[in-house]
Amino acid sequence: MKRILVVEDNPMIVKSLEFKLRQEGYEVLVAQDGRQGVELMENNEIDLLLTDLMLPFVNGIQLIEQAKQKDPDLPIIVLSTSKQENIIMDAFNLGVEDFITKPFNPNELSLRVKRSLRNAD
Amino acid sequence: MNDYIKTVSNGELILHVNLFFSVFFSLVSLLLVGTILYMRYRKLRENRKIQKRREILSDFMMRYLFENPNDEQAIEAHQPQNNLQLRTAVQVIMEFVDNFKGESLELLRKLFYAWRLQKYVQHKLQSKLWYDVAQSIYISSELKLEEMREHVVKHTNSTRKEIRQQAIFYLINMAQENPISFLHQVDKPLSVFEQIYIKDCMDTQYTGVIPEFGEYLEHPLESVQIFALKMIAEYNQFESIGEILPFLESEREELRIAAIESLSKLEYPELSERIEQKLPSEKASVRSHILRNLKRKYSLGDFQNLVGLIPETDYKNRVLHFNLANSLRKESKKLYI
Numbered sequence: 431m432k433r434i435l436v437v438e439d440n441p442m443i444v445k446s447l448e449f450k451l452r453q454e455g456y457e458v459l460v461a462q463d464g465r466q467g468v469e470l471m472e473n474n475e476i477d478l479l480l481t482d483l484m485l486p487f488v489n490g491i492q493l494i495e496q497a498k499q500k501d502p503d504l505p506i507i508v509l510s511t512s513k514q515e516n517i518i519m520d521a522f523n524l525g526v527e528d529f530i531t532k533p534f535n536p537n538e539l540s541l542r543v544k545r546s547l548r549n550a551d
Numbered sequence: 552m553n554d555y556i557k558t559v560s561n562g563e564l565i566l567h568v569n570l571f572f573s574v575f576f577s578l579v580s581l582l583l584v585g586t587i588l589y590m591r592y593r594k595l596r597e598n599r600k601i602q603k604r605r606e607i608l609s610d611f612m613m614r615y616l617f618e619n620p621n622d623e624q625a626i627e628a629h630q631p632q633n634n635l636q637l638r639t640a641v642q643v644i645m646e647f648v649d650n651f652k653g654e655s656l657e658l659l660r661k662l663f664y665a666w667r668l669q670k671y672v673q674h675k676l677q678s679k680l681w682y683d684v685a686q687s688i689y690i691s692s693e694l695k696l697e698e699m700r701e702h703v704v705k706h707t708n709s710t711r712k713e714i715r716q717q718a719i720f721y722l723i724n725m726a727q728e729n730p731i732s733f734l735h736q737v738d739k740p741l742s743v744f745e746q747i748y749i750k751d752c753m754d755t756q757y758t759g760v761i762p763e764f765g766e767y768l769e770h771p772l773e774s775v776q777i778f779a780l781k782m783i784a785e786y787n788q789f790e791s792i793g794e795i796l797p798f799l800e801s802e803r804e805e806l807r808i809a810a811i812e813s814l815s816k817l818e819y820p821e822l823s824e825r826i827e828q829k830l831p832s833e834k835a836s837v838r839s840h841i842l843r844n845l846k847r848k849y850s851l852g853d854f855q856n857l858v859g860l861i862p863e864t865d866y867k868n869r870v871l872h873f874n875l876a877n878s879l880r881k882e883s884k885k886l887y888i
Contacts, residue, residue: 446651
């Protein structure tokens with residue numbers, strides 16, 4: 431079973447993603463801030479990281495940097511409201527696979543997760 | 552203590568009064584503390600109820616959105632019954648609406664109607680509290696509730712700017728064509744912020760044909776006319792140039808300035824000639840706009856000649872002319888090199 435780490439500070443989104451991804455047959459780990467995200471990443475093997483960019487304590491870019499240091503091939507999907515081009519470019523330069531803007535379509539997100547995991551295999 | 556009671560009962564008035572007020576204020580304090588504690592307890596109980604209700608609703612909505620959206624029985628079983636449940640249901644649905652789009656958004660709209668929440672929103676739209684009204688208009692915009700239109704239109708003339716902004720957002724967001732037709736009913740001047748807000752809403756929310764702004768040049772409000780002048784230039788509506796020209800002769804200085812700026816952006820070829828003639832007689836505030844516009848069109852020599860048209864008493868614009876001529880000189884040197 432593929433394991434996905436979701437890092438997002440909006441409890442409603444966390445709950446929805448957890449529900450949706452579990453329903454799709456994934457094992458889901460959730461963190462509501464960047465620090466917790468780093469801890470979960472260090473203590474668990476994950477197959478995909480789904481993260482927001484604006485996070486408390488450790489921001490999304492720092493989290494992506496750490497994830498890529500640990501596993502350069504880890505597929506990462508960013509889910510964010512940020513429309514700042516420089517932040518989005520930073521994320522892509524770090525090797526982010528996909529970028530989804532909020533508000534988002536949960537079915538589309540699910541398809542993108544599937545595609546990213548398939549590409550990583 | 553006995554001596555004290557004896558002294559009091561022996562009847563010194565001041566002691567009687569003292570005792571009366573001590574007892575009275577002690578009772579008032581107790582009553583006050585009691586009321587505060589009771590209110591706090593009620594609030595905590597209400598918050599607990601809301602929290603519990605929110606959890607029940609969000610669990611239900613996960614299943615509704617991602618598992619079985621056609622479970623009529625479950626929808627009916629979660630039907631909000633009282634005011635608190637209605638308020639919580641609207642809040643939870645709006646949290647989902649803010650984050651989801653596509654099929655999920657359509658399902659949320661369906662659920663909103665299934666729970667008959669539109670009646671609650673309509674009721675709040677008629678509230679005397681401005682934040683209830685503003686929030687109801689926001690909900691109507693996000694869920695595209697067409698039936699609220701006639702109630703929302705009235706609020707474009709609200710005395711609260713927050714309500715006016717939400718109403719503008721709703722009307723532009725809902726429009727299929729002519730998104731600013733509500734301006735015909737507006738009788739409160741548009742602030743600069745509202746003008747920018749309307750433009751922003753048109754760029755981000757409206758996908759139809761851009762309206763003819765020339766239609767609003769005859770509006771009784773100066774602020775709407777200025778907005779129309781700016782938008783004509785913004786959207787390159789050259790066909791309205793003929794309607795702008797009379798504004799160069801307007802009695803209102805703000806309108807003359809807006810007309811100059813608009814015609815300049817539209818690159819109206821006769822503008823320089825027309826405004827140069829006005830330099831000696833115009834007000835100082837308009838004169839500075841004329842100078843800035845002529846600087847863009849004139850060669851250094853022609854621009855320098857304009858100094859004779861600026862009255863000697865208008866020191867500020869003479870300095871401005873000097874500075875603009877200097878920058879024109881630098882620009883022409885760069886061009887030459």
